[in-house]
Amino acid sequence: MPTSALQVARTGLEAQDSRMRVIANNLANVGTTGFKKDRANFATLAYQDARVAGQRSSGETAYATGLNLGTGVAVQSTSQIVTQGALNTTGNALDLALDGDGYFQVELPGGQLGYTRAGNFTRSGEGQLVTQQGYIVQPAITVPEGASSISVSPDGIVSAMVAGDTEPAELGQLQVASFANPGGLRAIGDNFLVETAASGAAQLGAGGELGRGNIRQGMLEASNVNIVEELVDMIECQRAYEINSKMVSSVDEMLRNANQTL
Amino acid sequence: MDRLIYTALSGMNASMERQRVIASNMANAQTVGFRAELIDQRPVTIDGETLNVRAMQRAEVRGATMTAGEMVRTGQELDLFIQGDAMMAVQAMDGSEAYTRRADLSISPTGALVNGEGRPVLGDAGPITVPLGARATIAPDGVVSVTDPAAPDQPPVEVGRIKLAGWQGSPISKGLDGLFRVEGGGILPADAEAQVITGALEQSNVKPTEVLVEMIDAQRLFDMRSKLIATARDCDQSGAQLMRLG
Numbered sequence: 001m002p003t004s005a006l007q008v009a010r011t012g013l014e015a016q017d018s019r020m021r022v023i024a025n026n027l028a029n030v031g032t033t034g035f036k037k038d039r040a041n042f043a044t045l046a047y048q049d050a051r052v053a054g055q056r057s058s059g060e061t062a063y064a065t066g067l068n069l070g071t072g073v074a075v076q077s078t079s080q081i082v083t084q085g086a087l088n089t090t091g092n093a094l095d096l097a098l099d100g101d102g103y104f105q106v107e108l109p110g111g112q113l114g115y116t117r118a119g120n121f122t123r124s125g126e127g128q129l130v131t132q133q134g135y136i137v138q139p140a141i142t143v144p145e146g147a148s149s150i151s152v153s154p155d156g157i158v159s160a161m162v163a164g165d166t167e168p169a170e171l172g173q174l175q176v177a178s179f180a181n182p183g184g185l186r187a188i189g190d191n192f193l194v195e196t197a198a199s200g201a202a203q204l205g206a207g208g209e210l211g212r213g214n215i216r217q218g219m220l221e222a223s224n225v226n227i228v229e230e231l232v233d234m235i236e237c238q239r240a241y242e243i244n245s246k247m248v249s250s251v252d253e254m255l256r257n258a259n260q261t262l
Numbered sequence: 263m264d265r266l267i268y269t270a271l272s273g274m275n276a277s278m279e280r281q282r283v284i285a286s287n288m289a290n291a292q293t294v295g296f297r298a299e300l301i302d303q304r305p306v307t308i309d310g311e312t313l314n315v316r317a318m319q320r321a322e323v324r325g326a327t328m329t330a331g332e333m334v335r336t337g338q339e340l341d342l343f344i345q346g347d348a349m350m351a352v353q354a355m356d357g358s359e360a361y362t363r364r365a366d367l368s369i370s371p372t373g374a375l376v377n378g379e380g381r382p383v384l385g386d387a388g389p390i391t392v393p394l395g396a397r398a399t400i401a402p403d404g405v406v407s408v409t410d411p412a413a414p415d416q417p418p419v420e421v422g423r424i425k426l427a428g429w430q431g432s433p434i435s436k437g438l439d440g441l442f443r444v445e446g447g448g449i450l451p452a453d454a455e456a457q458v459i460t461g462a463l464e465q466s467n468v469k470p471t472e473v474l475v476e477m478i479d480a481q482r483l484f485d486m487r488s489k490l491i492a493t494a495r496d497c498d499q500s501g502a503q504l505m506r507l508g
Binding site: 004005006008009011012015016019039041042043044046047069070071072073076077079081083178180181183184197198199200203210211212236237239240243244246247250251253254257258261262 | 274281285289293294336371470495
């Protein structure tokens with residue numbers, strides 16, 4: 001078919017376009033706390049006009065070679081690259097970072113549980129530990145009014161000096177969620193991820209326990225986007241787009257030539 | 263009139279087919295572990311008493327170029343680059359054993375070790391599975407071991423060895439799912455010497471400059487063949503004119 005080379009080249013353009021969008025999103029989130037970059041995975045599209053090698057060509061003979069024409073490429077999936085981001089010291093007692101695997105668990109509006117690596121928490125009007133959006137960290141930790149010197153241990157125990165007491169009081173323990181396949185979590189925006197069938201169910205535990213990361217107080221995890229890497233990917237993607245667009249003009253030229261000469 | 267136009271037409275069709283294969287290779291220039299398709303064009307002649315000038319063109323995809331793609335570091339623990347000619351055994355959709363160079367592995371929610379296309383990776387004793395929640399690491403010889411985060415002081419437990427097979431000596435060809443199989447059925451023996459590099463992936467073996475040159479080549483050849491048809495028309499016209507004079 002004369003148009004099919006055009007269609008194949010089109011799939012290439014579309015796939016590169018999607019990949020560029022992934023790269024753009026990574027670059028845009030270079031300053032987002034706890035952001036994990038995505039990688040676009042390509043896969044070949046189905047093969048067509050098939051004749052499988054070894055297929056019978058007659059009663060006694062078989063074809064020695066196959067005839068498979070590829071129909072192009074598609075971005076099959078994006079996978080989250082869950083490498084650790086750099087830890088930046090902020091000095092703020094309620095800024096928490098995870099040094100290792102795991103996620104903080106937060107109750108989203110509507111009761112669904114969300115998971116995040118961004119530990120830039122604050123206190124709500126009622127004294128509860130909440131995210132920037134005001135969503136309550138699960139299990140809920142309430143810091144009483146007038147409490148000072150809040151400290152969070154690596155395994156998540158939150159304690160503070162409550163007015164009138166001489167000893168620090170334990171306010172509760174933060175839990176760290178881990179997943180069988182963290183790459184399968186679905187990003188819903190606002191730094192939140194939700195569990196899916198692919199990620200498996202959340203397993204909660206204390207920080208530093210069973211391979212979970214330690215909680216680091218007074219620090220925030222920076223985005224794991226490496227700008228230089230993304231820029232190189234961007235150029236590579238642009239060039240791949242260019243050669244595919246050259247294919248479109250080449251086939252167009254062929255068809256024009258056929259139209260004019262014939 | 264001579265059947266020249268049909269010969270030229272078969273050539274134009276073959277050029278178009280070739281352009282399509284080149285387009286598919288070009289589109290897959292960034293597919294992990296992709297092997298570029300090779301197109302073969304050959305004359306098809308009909309034996310007979312007449313002068314043997316009518317060689318029709320026929321184009322077919324005959325196989326794939328097996329040169330290795332570039333290695334890129336990804337830093338992901340479960341990304342593998344297979345060294346040398348070896349291929350990784352995976353389970354195809356129909357349950358049979360097939361081979362691929364695509365080794366961007368991950369662990370599915372059921373614990374199966376799968377590659378980027380979701381095909382389960384085969385070991386010495388069938389598909390390799392990893393206990394849920396365990397951390398898997400892969401040694402250079404393809405041995406997958408897991409450590410239980412609940413018992414960090416325990417030594418890693420071996421759960422299988424990824425089957426890496428050499429294909430030299432056995433004809434293999436790419437099937438419709440993009441996986442390689444032994445021609446006429448059968449499986450390749452495991453290659454004990456084969457090694458992998460972890461934290462790296464193999465790029466597609468399509469070279470952008472090469473594929474661009476091929477593209478221009480296919481285009482020009484198409485143009486020449488269409489010119490042949492135009493020439494045949496001119497000849498025909500002159501012939502017809504000659505008749506009118508007579």
